[in-house]
Amino acid sequence: MRFHYLDWDGPAQRAMVLLHGGGLTAHTYDLVCLAMRDEYRCYSLDQRGHGDSEWSPEVDYRLESHASDIDAFVRHLGLRNFVLVGMSMGGLNALQWAGEHSAELAALVLIDTGPEFQELGAKRIREFLKQPRELDSIEAYVARAKEFNPRRDERLLRRSLLHNLRQTPRGTWVWKYDPRPREKIDPERQAQRFHRLWEAVDRIECPTLVVRGGDSDVFSDTDADRLVARLKSGRRATVEGAGHTVQGDNPVGLVRELREFLGALPTTSTR
Numbered sequence: 001m002r003f004h005y006l007d008w009d010g011p012a013q014r015a016m017v018l019l020h021g022g023g024l025t026a027h028t029y030d031l032v033c034l035a036m037r038d039e040y041r042c043y044s045l046d047q048r049g050h051g052d053s054e055w056s057p058e059v060d061y062r063l064e065s066h067a068s069d070i071d072a073f074v075r076h077l078g079l080r081n082f083v084l085v086g087m088s089m090g091g092l093n094a095l096q097w098a099g100e101h102s103a104e105l106a107a108l109v110l111i112d113t114g115p116e117f118q119e120l121g122a123k124r125i126r127e128f129l130k131q132p133r134e135l136d137s138i139e140a141y142v143a144r145a146k147e148f149n150p151r152r153d154e155r156l157l158r159r160s161l162l163h164n165l166r167q168t169p170r171g172t173w174v175w176k177y178d179p180r181p182r183e184k185i186d187p188e189r190q191a192q193r194f195h196r197l198w199e200a201v202d203r204i205e206c207p208t209l210v211v212r213g214g215d216s217d218v219f220s221d222t223d224a225d226r227l228v229a230r231l232k233s234g235r236r237a238t239v240e241g242a243g244h245t246v247q248g249d250n251p252v253g254l255v256r257e258l259r260e261f262l263g264a265l266p267t268t269s270t271r
Contacts (some may be wrong), residue, residue, distance in 0.1 A: 003073065004052035008033045008042040014106065014267070015082040016040035017074070019090025021113075021245065023129050023177050025051030027163040028087070031156070031251040036258065040083065045073055047090065049178035051163070059180050063193065066093035071101070080104060083262060087111035087247060088218070092197065099200025106265050108208040109258065112219040112244050114227040115197035121217035121244065133174045141165060141173060151215070151241065151249040160248065201230050208234045209261040213242035213249065235261070 006026045016036065018029045026044035033042035046053035048069055049061055056065070070093060074082075083106050086094030091113035098108050128148050135141055142158050165173045208231050212224045221238075228234040237257040242249035 001048060001054045001056065001069075003048070003054070003069065004046040005073070006033070006042075006044040008037040008044075010037040010041060012037070012039055012041045014040055015077070015079050016042050017070075017079070017082060017084050018042065018044040019047060019070070019084075019086040019094055020044070020050065021088030021090055022125075023050070023164075023175070024087075024245075025160075025164050025176065027051070027160060028245070029085075029247055030160075032247050032255055032258075035251070035255045039259075040262075043073075043077065045070075047093065051176055055178040055180075059178070059182065061178075061182055063092060063096045063196075067097040067100075070094070070097040074101075074104070081106045083107045083109065083265075085109040085111065085258075086113070088113045088244065095197055095200050095204075098206070099197075099203045102204040102206045105206040107262060108204065108206055109211065109261070110208065110227070111211045111246050111254070112213050112216050114210065114219060114223050115194050115201060116223055116226070117219050118217060118223070121219075124217065125244070129175075133179055134168070134172045136172055138162065138165060138173055149243060149245065149249070151243060152245075156248070198230070201227065205232055207261075207265065209257070210234060210236040211246060211254065211257060212236065212238050213244055213246045214238050214240040215243045215249075216246075218244040237261070 020026060020028045026046045029044045033044060036042060047066060049055045084094050091110040098105060138161060141161050145157055146154060164176055166176050167173055210224050210228050212219050224236050228236045239246050239250050239253040239257060246254050
């Protein structure tokens with residue numbers, strides 16, 4: 001499989017790898033990377049089936065497969081002692097990988113996600129993504145997305161959608177992410193998945209920041225507190241004025257929390 005990523009370049013010696021949520025792309029972090037590029041060498045990855053990366057031929061979007069992709073990406077770049085940031089789906093993938101490799105990390109940041117979350121909020125997102133994929137214009141997608149999340153700045157939302165849509169030969173527009181049905185996970189397998197994620201949490205040794213969007217209906221205060229309590233070196237932060245998509249709703253607030261947390265890390269080269 002071929003993967004697309006953004007390299008923000010810059011003078012910084014320590015790297016930061018950023019992983020987007022389901023249905024999003026590497027460009028969801030554009031403003032965060034723009035703000036932090038002098039402090040960190042930012043790499044934002046389009047995960048499998050998203051953005052300009054390939055779709056899985058086998059429709060394989062398991063946590064373990066995503067974690068394997070992260071591992072290959074890190075080895076490809078030759079990173080060490082770097083910061084790994086993941087939001088929603090990307091956070092779970094980061095958690096899965098960090099459970100085996102936290103010794104390679106300077107820090108881990110999990111944005112509005114953890115082994116357990118609020119099903120009603122997650123269902124609301126799934127229902128949004130299930131709406132008809134094909135619309136006549138980008139403006140129609142902007143209107144739909146704005147109705148779903150009124151917090152978003154319409155200009156920034158349109159720019160973000162331009163990276164997440166492709167035009168068909170008919171002139172209509174569709175999402176870039178892979179829409180093919182995933183294998184259904186029964187309750188027993190879902191419980192096993194959560195158990196494996198909690199096991200990963202127990203193995204993480206590096207400093208970890210758990211960020212919650214203050215208005216999120218996906219990741220509650222209780223979810224965040226339980227995750228932080230289980231981590232060996234965890235702390236939490238709340239970004240007000242943000243829902244689940246913290247980096248899109250309030251990128252300034254997220255950058256502020258990142259800087260405060262990461263500013264205490266020892267300065268060590270990662271390349």
